[in-house]
Amino acid sequence: MSLITYREALSAALWEEMERDERVFLVGEDIGLGGGAFYITKGFQQHFGRDRVVDAPLSEAGFTGAAIGAALAGMRPVVEYQFADFVTEAFKMIVDFAAGNHYRRMGPVPIVLRLPSAALVSGGPYHSVNPESWFFGTPGLKIVAPATAYDAKGMLKQAIRDDNPVIFMEYKKFYNYRPADLPPQLQIDVPESDYTVPFGQARTLREGEDLTLLTFGTSVLEALEAAQVLEREGVSAEVIDLRTLVPMDKEAILRSVKKTGKLLILHEARKRGGVGGEIAALIAEEVFEHLDAPIRRVGAPDCPVPLSPPLEKAYLPGTAQVVGALRELAAF
């Protein structure tokens, strides 16, 4: 058992899966010779060779389609996009080909699409996206959002072993965090032995009685901070990390809302068209009678992600905003 960084966890998962299964190979831009824009695959090509760690020409649609083809023919490709934003180039390959393939009775497409997601520091409109809404409405795609090193490793291994296309959102912001700097709830030992994290199981990061704060991805940090502030004010917030969006742990969400009667959904992605809307509708449809207050959502405003620091700060849902929403909810 050890505390490792999110980056080390991702690298370890890829390395171990490539050692375990020779069908697994990697493709992306600059991942081989240079080890990738974020160095997740540093040293891989030297060890696994040019055939299994492939520097593709700059052509996301082409190499995504080719990876899907390889998956149809029995391989297990892991595709890295340099930034999640660039997955739009390959959209058709993913939503029209890979996602619908099994439904059309044409066999499984075991492929992992690694999307370095969310804002980092002044990434601007084309290096900051939270891409889940682009895919959430498409049947046939699993969508996962690991927020800890433990999940990053276990979910990436699970994704590689899954027979379906998996949108694997990984968070650039988390790559460099030293485990010791994270809130204690996120300091989870990463086993050196083989393990996987099953999809569809939310994690309760802290138990609470008064309200439920449901979140995923980068926003787990703001959620935990805000819950701590509320605790000092005598409000007990339950914080749940969804961990995977498809499949979604509906039971965990309903159970917590039935217990607390109040729900705030938080994500870094824009509020409009965000996954939070779907969850709010689910709660309204299934456990409306348990609600003691209107459902609240906190997400980014309805504009592209801006670059200049004060604008970016204003855009991203921050702890103060979450605290404000929680106070209102608690007071309702």
Add this chain to the structure above:
Amino acid sequence: MRAKIQNAASEPVRSEELAGLDFFRDLADRYLSIEGLEARWVPIQREDLRPGKPDALRLHHLLSLTRAVEETLDSAFRSGHIPGTAFFSRGNEAAGVGSASCLREEEWLVPMHRNCGAHLAKGHPPVSIMAHFFGRAGGPSEGRDGNFHMGYRPKKITQLISHIGTMVPIAAGIAWAAKLQRNGQAVLTYIGDGGTSSGDFHEAMNFAAVRKFPLAVVIDNNQYAYKTPLSDQYACPALALRASGYGVPGFLIDGTDVLLVREVVSRALERARRGGGPTLIESVTMRLGGHSVYDRFTDYVDMEKFKLWQEKRDPIKRFDQYLIEYEVLTPEEIAASHARARREAEEARDAALKLPFPDPAKVAEGVFAE
């Protein structure tokens, strides 16, 4: 005429000569071979392509079956048995049959929507094709999709999606897997003249060339992309010339000659199996019908050209005539082959129409692999 062509074969073709290329006239007795930056005319020695009798019977059966299956589907559409729409390959039968019959049993075929002949040559049973078109449970997609979007996994035929261009990267990836698995297999795919304008086509050709994926790409140039003529689609004299830009060999051939198609594609696949990488083959035909059953093509197709190709370059008529001229089959044997094909297509239709429709209660099943 022959002497002139043979002289031309020894000299690289000048670009001025290609500027005025006329597919009907200029591909009648020769094909263009592109290696590096040079293009050369190669005369076709038809006697050398002469098939033995069993081979001829097999090829003839596949060609006539392709037409019979599609004519049967066309009339089934008009009788209301086909939900959605239907696309047919009339005029392209030789290109599909000639190319896909070069594949080995274990190799993948990645067809497009005018490759009925390729499906049949690879072994897709007509009854399965019909069931698919009719939206029945017994079809390969169990009613989830229709038209020529079907694959047939038992014979290693992939499905396709409507988006044009998509399948070239997919095919490149299957070839990539073959290379990684070191199984010595090659992959065959197709794209239309319109599809060559898509970014996917370019991205796949480039990637396949860089990594020497074992792939043969046939451009089914049938002179119209839906309602758009070639003059609005590309500016180069021949799409095959793009092979030079990718660093792969290219061919420009008459795609209505089943024996020529087979010869050129089999060489490309052999090269791919040996590790030589991809080949680009432009196979020129004329779409002898509309884009789909709904298309009033006579509104926009150059009907003079259409009639000329229909008269002189109908792939099936051509093969009938060749077989008689070169004394491979008798007119009686040819007539018997056509009759057999029609009978098989009708039997397949009748069997497919007896299959049940899919169970509506299962509409949302099978989205994920378990």
